[in-house]
Amino acid sequence: MHDPIDRLNAQLERLHAHPFHARRLPRSIASAAEFAERVPLMSRAQFVAEMGKPGYGAFAPHVPPVRIHLTPMGPALVPILHSAADLRAMESACGQHLDACGIGPGDVCMVTFGYHLFVAGMFYQSQMEARGVACIPHGPGETERAAQVARQCGVTVLAGNPTHALKLIEAGCPVPRVFFAGGEPFSGNETLYARVRAAMPGTLLIDSYSLSECLPVARTFPGGTGVHVFDELLHAEVIDPDSGAPLPEGERGELVLTHLQKELQPLVRYRTGDLAVLERTASVRGRTVSLPRVVFGRVDSMVKVKGVKVYPSELKRVLQGVAGATGAYRIVVRSKAHGGDHLTLLVEGTPADMEAIAERFRRQTLIHADAIEAVDTLEGAALVQDERRQTT
Structure with a gap:
């Protein structure tokens, strides 16, 4: 079974009676667009809350797990369960990759x-x-x-x-x-x-x-x-983090994943x-x-500047490898006197190449920074200082 819609429908059929998913999912869909339209998004908070219930709540294992890892999610260590079939599916997919290598x-x-x-x-x-x-x-x-x-x-x-x-x-x-x-x-x-x-x-x-x-x-x-993407294991989408609407190929947004084979803890339209x-590319090993x-x-702390959504955490890429920069930064957004936004990027340290930072910022965010300033020390951990709220 190689068709993506067939894979999605097979998983929907398997999950139609699942305690968490039963009332959330259709039995089948005709297209990826219908899947996105009819299936609600699932948050990490929902997953953590369910796993915190006695016996893991609606994710109680219906077959015995053979491996349990724990991963930090907020203040909790959340168990991640794998059945024998789950491990074999992962090993098969990774085995094809090892063959390719x-x-x-x-x-x-x-x-x-x-x-x-x-x-x-x-x-x-x-x-x-x-x-x-x-x-x-x-x-x-x-x-x-x-x-x-x-x-x-x-x-x-x-x-x-x-x-x-x-x-x-x-x-x-x-x-x-x-x-x-x-x-x-x-x-x-x-x-x-x-x-x-x-x-x-x-x-x-x-x-x-x-x-x-x-x-x-x-x-x-x-x-x-x-x-x-190991698309025999996962269906991947990118959505607008605000509206939840699917985004076209090539646009940046929040990655959403759906398990196609997972037996224990199957996640459907899971917001990462x-x-x-x-x-989409030409086929590479299928x-x-x-x-x-x-x-x-x-996606945390998104701020809209000059009509463009800027995700502050993505800017760490802008400073990677820049000599003299500590890696700490902050976006400061103000309102211009005659309307519009003024964006300043504060960079901690003594960066050697401000022009390179400006060009990287433009490529990463698709907008220009009005100013880039170096400061000795940035107090606090905030990535965004939005002063427009103080003037509106």
């Missing part, structure tokens, strides 16, 4: 993501082992020891945080044939990506995007652009809170949906 028996993968309660370490280990790849579950830290182990065991595949991977290479870790990056912005951080590329010149670099409750979402595929752009810039911010 030329990874298989004979390879040795060191996993330097964390294990403990969280998901990343076991996620990578299980998919590698399912494909016959030897796996070293090292975890983060202890750089010198990790580099020694990698040399001793002949590591060919590395999975971990890019910044930590650079330290491993400096400590003598063999340059891997394939590197799986996660835990921090990677392909969207031009400076960090260039440093990793320089340290691993012949390595296939894989960026990825996942949520604990939607795992995996998308990865770099050789020959593709951006990260390609992440900003993304979605585009995948035709891509997030060309991965995700680049959160």
Whole structure:
């Protein structure tokens, strides 16, 4: 079953009697537009509230879970449940990706993501082992020891945080044939990506995007652009965060995901809170949906300036790799005397290239900043200071 509508309808049929979804979902739809029109959006708050009830409320497992991770959502650690079928579906999808990357028996993968309660370490280990790849579950830290182990065991595949991977290479870790990056912005951080590329010149670099409750979402595929959605596992949409209306391909908005196979905790039109752009591409290993810039911010604290929606958290990309900038910033919006908005971007530190910041700001937001000012210290954590409210 490869047609996206067939996949959606199969999941709708499976969920028609689900305690959470039963009264929310139609039995079938004829198009993606009908799906978006008839199926309500689901928030993280709804999910957390249900999971906080005795026995996980309407998400009580109807088959026994075989793996339970926990993930922080607000003040709570929320259990993320996987059935045996859930794990097999993930391993199958990831296995196709490993095939595309030329990874298989004979390879040795060191996993330097964390294990403990969280998901990343076991996620990578299980998919590698399912494909016959030897796996070293090292975890983060202890750089010198990790580099020694990698040399001793002949590591060919590395999975971990890019910044930590650079330290491993400096400590003598063999340059891997394939590197799986996660835990921090990677392909969207031009400076960090260039440093990793320089340290691993012949390595296939894989960026990825996942949520604990939607795992995996998308990865770099050789020959593709951006990260390609595992569309056998998830249906992806981008919506206007204010109205909830679906947005056309190529427009930035909030990423919304629907599980297509998940047995435990199935999420339907789940608002991730992440900003993304979605585009259709030529088929890359059967995948035709891509997030060309991965995700680049959160929808929180959106402010409309000069008629354009600006999401303050997306501006961290503007300062990535700028010498002298600490990374802290603030948008200050005022009303002009004769109407219109005046936008100032305050940047903490002593940035060396203000013109580069201005150009990046324009590309990221599609508007010009009226002023960009460097300040020694920004007090407080607010990303937006909207003074228009004080004058209207």
